[in-house]
Amino acid sequence: MLNRASSFWARLDWITVGVYFLLVFLGWLNIYAAVYDQDHQNIFDISQKYGMQLLWIGASVILIIMIFLVDSRFYAAFPYPIYALVLILLLLVLAFGKEVNGAKSWIDLGLIRLQPAEFAKLSTALALAKFTSTYNFKLLKFRNLLIVGAIMFTPSLLILLQNDTGSALVYSSLILVLYREGLPGWVLVLLAFIVILFILTLLHGVGTVAFIILGLMLLYYYFNARDFRTSLIAFGILLIAYSIPYAFNYFEWFSIPTNLLIIVPFVFASIIFVYFAYRKNINRIYSIVGITLLSLMFILTVDYGFNNVLIQHQRDRINNLLGIEFDPLGAGYNVNQSLIAIGSGGFSGKGYLQGTQTKYDFVPEQSTDFIFCTVGEEWGFLGTSSILLLFTFLLIRILIIAERQKSSFTRIYAYGVASIFFFHLIINVGMTIGLAPVIGIPLPFFSYGGSSLWAFTILLFILLRLDVSRDQLLN
Amino acid sequence: MPVNNQNSDKQWVIGGIFIVLVLIFLIRLFYIQVWDNAYQLTAESNSQRHVTQYPARGLILDRNGKVLVQNQAAYDLMVVPKQVQEFDTLEFCKMLSITNKELKEKLKKAKLYSWYKPSIFLKQVSFEDYATFQEHLFRFPGFFVQTRTLRDYPMPTATHLLGYVGEVSEKQIENNSYYNLGDYIGISGIEKTYEQELRGTKGNKIFLVDVHNRIKGEFRDGDFDIMAIPGYNITTTIDAELQLFGEQLMEYKIGSIVAIEPSTGEILALISAPSYNPAMLVGRARSLNYSHLQNDSLKPLFNRALTAQYPPGSIFKIINGLIGLQGQFINWHTHFTCDKSLVGCHNHPTNDNIEKAIQFSCNPYFFQTYKKIIQQGKDNNRFIDSRYGLTYWRNYVLEFGLGKKLKSDLPNISSGSIPDTTFYDKWYGKERWAFSNIASNSIGQGEVMVVPIQMANLVAIIANKGYYITPHVVKKVGEKTNANPEFLTIHPTSIDTKWFETVQNAMYAVVNEAHGTAGRARIDSIAVCGKTGTVQNPHGEDHSVFIAFAPKDNPQIAIAVYVENSGFGGTWAAPIASLMIEKYINGEISEYNTKYKQQRILDYKPLYVEPSK
Known part of the structure; x- marks a missing residue:
């Protein structure tokens, strides 16, 4: 037993673990900066967002330990029940959910509110990996393509019905997984x-x-x-x-x-x-x-x-992104403010907690969707490029992990994880610098919110748990 | 060789896509953050300053369109603590004539409110100070001037009615997100009742300012600006000239006048004396003046016309008479001997009928009438019988708008009180009181309490021969007629019109016939109907009360006049009422009446104090 435990720690991908904690820490620092004001400086003050985020980070550590305690074979064995459970949750949200900012995507559990859409990414990546990794699987068979499409787009559709367009679009990123598993390049x-x-x-x-x-x-x-x-x-x-x-x-x-x-x-x-x-x-x-x-x-x-x-506000956002119509009171205002905030950071930034644009109303949603503005304003180009490179490093690291698997289940799952992280990174950062439409999806580990932090943590650490057993066949 | 691992060279393509997109992003970030300094300049110029655009508060006009309340410009010095840098405090203080200590305190207060949001540093800077300061403003980063409007009174009249505006309280800010610290809100009178209509909607203007706090221009050509929407003008029912005239008549006296147009319920004048100049509660002197007024023993802030409760005195005999007639306890020809052993009376000719009884204001007559109403003989037990009678009587009295708050558009109206069985049960114990205990209600000196505006409303009912429309003070909001259904609804009494005619005849006689109690209210050209009242005052001389309406055939004005501590109603209240009626109907006072009647009133100055030398 001792041997097994020590081999667990030896085989754990410590580089990824390190990058994870670095990102989470930097994320928390920026949430603190985004909502910082003179009156509330205690970092444990849970009436403030950074206090709550600290609480959620703590919970994430517990989640990680729990994920590690479960055997790898469990994750390979139960993707379908997990997938089904999350679908039920998504349906429940549609029926009984709480509406926040026009999207009906929250389940209110009294003490905490959960956003099932965040967890649907995990279950979909797992289910897709499970289905695609069956022995002698041929993706290009019509029946298989149909099932793969259903696995990918059922949760997407349910989330679209919740009026959360951003989260629904995330699933399109899984096309990269399919490409890796046999979809021809011309597609x-x-x-x-x-x-x-x-x-x-x-x-x-x-x-x-x-x-x-x-x-x-x-x-x-x-x-x-x-x-x-x-x-x-x-x-x-x-x-x-x-x-x-x-x-x-x-x-x-x-x-x-x-x-x-x-x-x-x-x-x-x-x-x-x-x-x-x-x-x-x-x-x-x-x-x-x-x-x-x-x-x-x-x-x-x-x-x-x-x-x-399309509905007017969708048109506005696309128009605005493409620079066709300038509608200052609509989506344009946010992007404009966001660009000013990031642009004003200059090469080395204004210094931690010295940002003025991201605080007090200039930038909307400064602790969630537009958290990257705080990075840009206070840490400058040095900060933004470092964060981007750190994320790129993580993505490449995941690809390396993927390709060293003996079992194709883990490999496909790893590509799923990479695709999802990539999509979130590109869209979230892209919208703050005017390169992507403002569709409001969180930046992993940086945006304020428990559901999103937990979902990304679970996504990544299940991969790390599977990676520990990389020499076993899990299919 | 791992199982089922074809296509493994595709990892390079996927990794390539990742890296290419991130590279594009890095280039873009480099461009906006390092290469292009346009964004930097926008933000470095200390970005935007949001300046609230205060809408002009609506004007208040009299019924003929004369302006009673308008606006004047005022300048508030604002501060954003975060933007304040070192500056020459000595010069700063000198320019604004404040002390260094005040400066520090005010800055501290502003920081306590918010570091980033502007708060008021100094309120209502004078135009001269503003002009000097504006030139030096660039030397004091973090400070700027915000223009707003204050109330201005071209005609210093109708103070109580108009009310005043003041800063919102913390509680009001909490309850209503429209208001911010330092905003103004109507606190009393029309300013309070019609706050929503008068205030308009605030706007917001965004300016770009540079590090020196100088405005560089509009943000995005003003596309984000929200224009302020001015408040509605309010047209009141008040006749400003009549109001002003009434105030002059009431100078150096304590009391009130309420005049109503009977057919519409529109208040023509509402005077409470002593009063004060509305301009006293505007500007920086406001708080000082307010405490002076509040500590004044004569309570000038107190609106007597709406809140002072008095026993109705003899005037109440009219109501008892009407109830007696309607309930057939008496009829037109009923005669009661003026038996002074029942209740005191003055010497007067015999009461041949109810009209004469009202005309002579005979106390025993109404004592008898009231007794019949209260002791109807429905029960052999006189205690139980009285309970029944009191309830019967009270139901009628309430129909006259007494004993309850009139649903007017003036705030803080008192309800007065009409005692019921519970009231006397508490006082005497259940079934331990009968007519003899409550007999003084018969002549209006008992437990009945009435507010002047209710008294005026009572006259309106008599003038209308049996109904009233709730007295109100606003005729139009903006261009629209006041649509409050309460002010269009007829409130009827269940007393026959003919009995009101009887009362009107009696009231005509009171003024116009020999032995009437109010010969001083007579006007040669106008048929005035009136009734005197004298309210016994345990604390000093009696209050003089007079109600009247005119002309008899087509009543245009119903009026109630109270003059405190001035004795018999006919002496002072009656001539004041007659002057008001003459002024309203004829537009001016005849030469004779100006010389004698009006001068006599103006010379009567019980409150006048010889200025000490």
Whole structure:
């Protein structure tokens, strides 16, 4: 027994444990700074947020010990019941939950309030690992893809129903896990392409993007046929086909719907393209025409969906992020204040507790969603880059842990953990520096809140517990 | 080789995505934090200063649109302790004429409130001090001046009615998040009742200020500013000229006048004497003046018209007579001998009927009437019979708006009191009292207590021949007519109109016929109806009371006048009432009445003290 215990401590990944405690400590320091005022300086004052956070950190240590006491095989054996339990909790929240800041995501237990959505990430990562790690598992089988999709998006949907869009989007990060486990790379590229099309459409309008797509199609033709003359002719015809309806609109002779503006040149261009391509014997012309058609339909859908399906505040946030409309009283105010706070920190910051922007109303939610502003203002670029690098170190460390597992269950779970941390980091920090929409998800270990701290702690330490048994087969 | 571990080279792609995105973030952070110093400048310029925009408080006008209350500008010196740096305290104190000690105390107080939020350092700096200080403001970081408005009274009248504004108390701040430390709130009168309508809504203006505390411009071109919404103007029912005239008549006297338009319940004038100038409770002198007024033995802060409770005196005989007539205990022709063994009386011709009895204010007549009402013979036991009678009588009395608070829009109205069986049970013990114990109610000297505004309302009921609309003082809020349903509702009495006609005839006789008790209220051109009252005062000379309405056929004004310690009602109260009526209906006092009646009143100055040399 002694041997086993000592081997436990020997095999525990102390580097990760160290990074964890460092992050938690830094997080607490910043919460203290964010709500600091002259009247309440006692760090144990639980009427203040930093006092409460200290309490939750203490509870986290107890949680860690409990996680370590449980055998690794337990985590590998019971993902489904845990998953089911959390789903029930999510349903309960929908039925009896308490509404805070417009999101109905809290269960009030009197003494403490829990946010089941935080724990759903854990259960989903576990269940996904369990399912994907079955012997001889083929991800690309239709049935498997369907089940994987269900595991990922059922909790996501329930959380979306709670009106907590941010937490629901976290599950999309698990696509990285699937990529690691066999999803072809072109899917990621396609997703990236879709996101870029989406952003470009909103930024520059349907007409411009359609023009770019058609241009790309001709470029493809040129590179395949090496026929500069016909390419130029085709481009010229396209330009004319494109500009005639534009001219009609511009001179207000009569108004042509935007959709027609795109479809007419597309039909023209397609005919020319197919004709030349056919003559030059270029392969895959039909799939190229198909992709172009799909892209055009996509941008039309985006345009329609954005203007007719999304709710105003979602539109505002996206608009604001893309810099289309400046709406100072809406989401823009927060990001603007956040940028001022972080920007004012300069290279080395104003010094601990010396921040003025993050205190007193300038930055909203300064202890939760916008805690990174405090880091930026008081510790400057040195602080923000250190924190980012520390997180990156943690992420890479998790990847290293993942790849040294004998059991694929642990590996897949590890990728899940890394993806979730990564998503939170990118979105949370991204929104404070104007690179991501303001969707309000916590920065792990930094944002104030017990549920979030516990959820990330459990997520990470179950991985460390599994890692201790990395030479065993747990599937 | 681990089981099922294909694709392991994908770890490099995933790790690569992590690192690339973090690199993008690092570049972005470097850009906003180090490269681009625009954000730094925005924040370093000490960022924003939120300045509350105080809305102009609504004006208060009289019924003809004359301004009674308006606003004047005032300057508060504010401080944000966190931003205060070392400065020349000597010069600072000299400029604002405060001592070094005061400066320290005030700074300490501000820090105690908040380090970051602005608080008032010095209230209502004079315009001259403000002008000098404004030029030197940049040398005192952390200080700035906030403009707000104070009340101003172009016509120093109707003090009690208008009320005054003062700073909110801590408790009010706790209960209502609208208010902040140093805000003003209506404390009495119309300012209190119509606080919500008058105050408007505060706005907020955001300025960018630099390290020297100089305003650099609007934040985001004022897009974040919230404009203050001015309060509504309040049009009162008061006739300012009548009010002012009444106040002049009441100078150097103690008492009150309430005048009501009977058909609408609108209060035309409401005077409580002694009074004070409303401007005394404005500005920095406020607290000093307030304590002076509070310690004054004549209680000028006390609104006698709404809160002073007196026995009604002889005027109450009208109500007892009406109840007697309605209950058929007496009729128009009823005659009671003026039997002075029952209760004292003065010498007067015989009471041939109820009209004469009211005209001569015969005490024994109403003693008998009241006896019939109380002892109806419903029970052989006179104690039980009296209980029944008292309840019967009281139900009628309450219909006249007595014994309860009128639901007016003036705060702090007293209810007066109409004794009930419980009251006498407590006093004498159950079934240990009968008519003989409560007989003095018959002539209004017993346990009945009435407030002047109720008395005026009683006259309105008589003028209206049987109903009243709750007296109120606000006609319009903004451009809208006061929509309070209470002020549109008719409160009827269950007494027949014809009996009110009888009372009106008697009251006409009181003023206009020989042997009436109020010949001094007669006006040649106006048919005045009135009734005198003399309230016995155990502490000194009796109070003089007179009620009246006019003209008889189309009453436009109902009035009650109280003059304390001035004896018989006909002597002082009656001529004051008649002057008020003449002023309101004719717009001016006839030459003859000015010379004799008005001058006589103005010369009567029981409170006048010869100024010592």
